Amino acid sequence: MELQFDSEKKSLSLFFQGDLSSNNVIEKIEPIEDTLKRIRGMSEKWCSLKINLIQTKLIDSTGLNLIISLIKFAKSLDAEIEILVSSIHVDRVLKKINFLGKEIKVRKVGNPH
Amino acid sequence: MQKQNKVLIVDDDKVVREILHLMLGKHKYLTSEASSGREAINILSNYETEPYDCVITDNHMADIDGYELIKWTKTNIPELATIMMTSDNESATVRKVFKGGAVDFLRKPPQVHSLLNSVSKAIEITDSKRSAFAKQEALAEINEFQRYLVENIPEDLPFDIELFNHPKNEIGGDAMTFFPISEQETIIILIDVSGHDLKAGFISTFFRGILRGMLENGSDILDIIKYFNTYLLREWGKQLGNQADLPTVTTSLCLTAILIEHKNNCDFKATVINSGLPSIKFCKPDGNEMVITKEGSCPLGWFDELELETFELDLDKGSSLLLWSDGIEDLALSSGVDPFAMAYHLLYCKEQALDSPYLKNPPDDISLLRISIPISLFNSDNVYIPILSETHEGDRGNKIDEIQEVWNQSIRLAIPTIKEDKLLDILLCIRELAINAFEHGCQGKADKNFRIQISYNYENSLLKILINDEGAGHDFEFSDAIEIDMESNEHQSLGLSLVNALADEFKSLNNGAHTRLIFSI
Numbered sequence A: 001m002e003l004q005f006d007s008e009k010k011s012l013s014l015f016f017q018g019d020l021s022s023n024n025v026i027e028k029i030e031p032i033e034d035t036l037k038r039i040r041g042m043s044e045k046w047c048s049l050k051i052n053l054i055q056t057k058l059i060d061s062t063g064l065n066l067i068i069s070l071i072k073f074a075k076s077l078d079a080e081i082e083i084l085v086s087s088i089h090v091d092r093v094l095k096k097i098n099f100l101g102k103e104i105k106v107r108k109v110g111n112p113h
Numbered sequence B: 001m002q003k004q005n006k007v008l009i010v011d012d013d014k015v016v017r018e019i020l021h022l023m024l025g026k027h028k029y030l031t032s033e034a035s036s037g038r039e040a041i042n043i044l045s046n047y048e049t050e051p052y053d054c055v056i057t058d059n060h061m062a063d064i065d066g067y068e069l070i071k072w073t074k075t076n077i078p079e080l081a082t083i084m085m086t087s088d089n090e091s092a093t094v095r096k097v098f099k100g101g102a103v104d105f106l107r108k109p110p111q112v113h114s115l116l117n118s119v120s121k122a123i124e125i126t127d128s129k130r131s132a133f134a135k136q137e138a139l140a141e142i143n144e145f146q147r148y149l150v151e152n153i154p155e156d157l158p159f160d161i162e163l164f165n166h167p168k169n170e171i172g173g174d175a176m177t178f179f180p181i182s183e184q185e186t187i188i189i190l191i192d193v194s195g196h197d198l199k200a201g202f203i204s205t206f207f208r209g210i211l212r213g214m215l216e217n218g219s220d221i222l223d224i225i226k227y228f229n230t231y232l233l234r235e236w237g238k239q240l241g242n243q244a245d246l247p248t249v250t251t252s253l254c255l256t257a258i259l260i261e262h263k264n265n266c267d268f269k270a271t272v273i274n275s276g277l278p279s280i281k282f283c284k285p286d287g288n289e290m291v292i293t294k295e296g297s298c299p300l301g302w303f304d305e306l307e308l309e310t311f312e313l314d315l316d317k318g319s320s321l322l323l324w325s326d327g328i329e330d331l332a333l334s335s336g337v338d339p340f341a342m343a344y345h346l347l348y349c350k351e352q353a354l355d356s357p358y359l360k361n362p363p364d365d366i367s368l369l370r371i372s373i374p375i376s377l378f379n380s381d382n383v384y385i386p387i388l389s390e391t392h393e394g395d396r397g398n399k400i401d402e403i404q405e406v407w408n409q410s411i412r413l414a415i416p417t418i419k420e421d422k423l424l425d426i427l428l429c430i431r432e433l434a435i436n437a438f439e440h441g442c443q444g445k446a447d448k449n450f451r452i453q454i455s456y457n458y459e460n461s462l463l464k465i466l467i468n469d470e471g472a473g474h475d476f477e478f479s480d481a482i483e484i485d486m487e488s489n490e491h492q493s494l495g496l497s498l499v500n501a502l503a504d505e506f507k508s509l510n511n512g513a514h515t516r517l518i519f520s521i
Helices: A023-029 A029-041 A060-075 A088-095 B014-025 B037-044 B067-077 B090-098 B111-151 B197-214 B221-244 B326-335 B340-347 B348-356 B397-414 B422-442 B494-502
Strands: A001-007 A009-015 A048-053 A080-085 A096-100 A105-108 B006-010 B028-036 B054-057 B081-086 B104-107 B158-164 B174-180 B185-193 B252-265 B265-276 B279-281 B289-291 B309-315 B320-324 B367-374 B385-393 B450-457 B462-469 B482-485 B505-509 B514-520
Touching: A001 A029, A009 A029, A023 A029, A023 A060, A023 B397, A029 A060, A048 A060, A048 B174, A060 A080, A060 A096, A060 B494, A080 A088, A088 A096, A088 A105, A088 B422, A088 B494, A096 B028, A105 B067, B006 B014, B006 B037, B014 B028, B014 B111, B028 B037, B028 B348, B037 B054, B037 B067, B054 B067, B054 B111, B067 B081, B067 B090, B067 B326, B090 B104, B104 B111, B111 B158, B111 B174, B158 B174, B158 B340, B158 B348, B174 B197, B174 B367, B185 B197, B185 B367, B197 B221, B197 B252, B221 B252, B221 B265, B252 B320, B279 B385, B320 B326, B320 B340, B326 B340, B326 B367, B340 B367, B340 B385, B340 B397, B385 B422, B397 B422, B397 B450, B422 B450, B422 B462, B422 B494, B422 B514, B482 B494
Parallel strands: A009 A048, A048 A080, A080 A105, A096 B482, B006 B028, B006 B054, B054 B081, B081 B104
Antiparallel strands: A001 A009, B158 B367, B174 B185, B185 B252, B252 B265, B265 B309, B279 B289, B279 B320, B320 B367, B385 B450, B450 B462, B462 B514, B505 B514
């Protein structure tokens, strides 16, 4: 998971490498927690969050829970949220979810491969 | 009388040809001459009726040079050894000549002893290649004959047989035979002899012959099996053991016999006897698969006492019997797929399978048989054929990624046309239900199991997944819409909601201990 901050646009980009599945999330929980702490620490500096899932082919409920917690945190700051996907499957899964009370932009882009 | 070897001398210099003719003639070689590369090719085009044992060629000739002639010979008469003889001393020429296929290189003018030495070595190479090619041709003929014996299914059987047979080498130790005992009864036998070489091929053909002879003379299959066991132990094993000071058991034989009794139109009874082959599978039309003989029974030729297991069942519309030699399981394991997926692929994607890399050097001989009622006798639209059947111990939840990869590869192999995104939907749903089964159904305990079965209905392109665990299930709620309340930290069972949203049909029984998914592919 890579974190990038664009100070001009006040935009935070979070880039996920590989699938967002139970084992991946559990195995990488420490770096994930660290990144989340950094995001929370920077809360006054950003007003939009871009979650980049372009390299994610499969997302399961554990991976979704992680995304949902990010969305909830961004919502608490009233930040805009955009999710970039390339996999039809991930796009379909995210569009099946109704994030009540928050508009989430899910944008499908070309396959990186 | 000793055979006189024939050498073709190719050179545009008549003097060189005559000197070589004299030198070789003195040592009992027969020679012919060609003054150009083209003339040599004309002479060698009649090689089948006028064979040569060696060609000596000059390099620089007007029409076709020596290098081109050597290449032509390598392509068209691969067993015939060629020698290049030239005054060209450059190492690049030497390298090129050997790369082109020459077996030796001589400098002009050659010394007698080096010429004779070179010709003698070349002829040895030709002889050895001829012998290897002849063996290869003989093996190919035996392979064709064995294939005929294995795949020769009587045309008027009242039931359907689908089979796949592929020996590891040219000849294999697996054999099948289909023997109509009467108008109503047919016996089907699959034999797997230990080993997968010429010896195994010979032994399996030997036993197949005895078997057919005994059946023709009215012997009962159980008596035949007992006789084979005794024969292997008392006569064959003993004799070989005495001669070669080897242990008594030198050859073992696995055998499955299925007697199919045709009662009337769609009413068939099958009696199955297995000794040593992998368990026989009874596949129901709904895709459920049932193992009907135990795993790990002993082959014939091991012990005096035989524990033969006989199983009777009714073979009704859409159900089938699947039997295979252990080569299928080895091949599936080395390919990272479930044996059912491999069996499906070999039976229904045969052409593609024969071209695939994993069949170029399979780990064992492969034999596979599916017996079913002809689909012309009933509506087969709702028949599902298993492509995966797994049982997992409850403490293997941490291996979910490895397990998922087997589902992934198995579905891809059985349904090569499946779209990537659809497959990911399916994998996600199976994963969610499997994690539930590991965590809730089996509570992570090694002594609890759950089972996954995947089957495919080709007619309607439907994939069915059944996941059953031993637990009592648990209370869970999910609705058709997946709604995340942003104000609350609690939300509905997300995994099951996803499954419900992605599958074309999702049914859950016993509080989720038994689940069924259907996907339209």
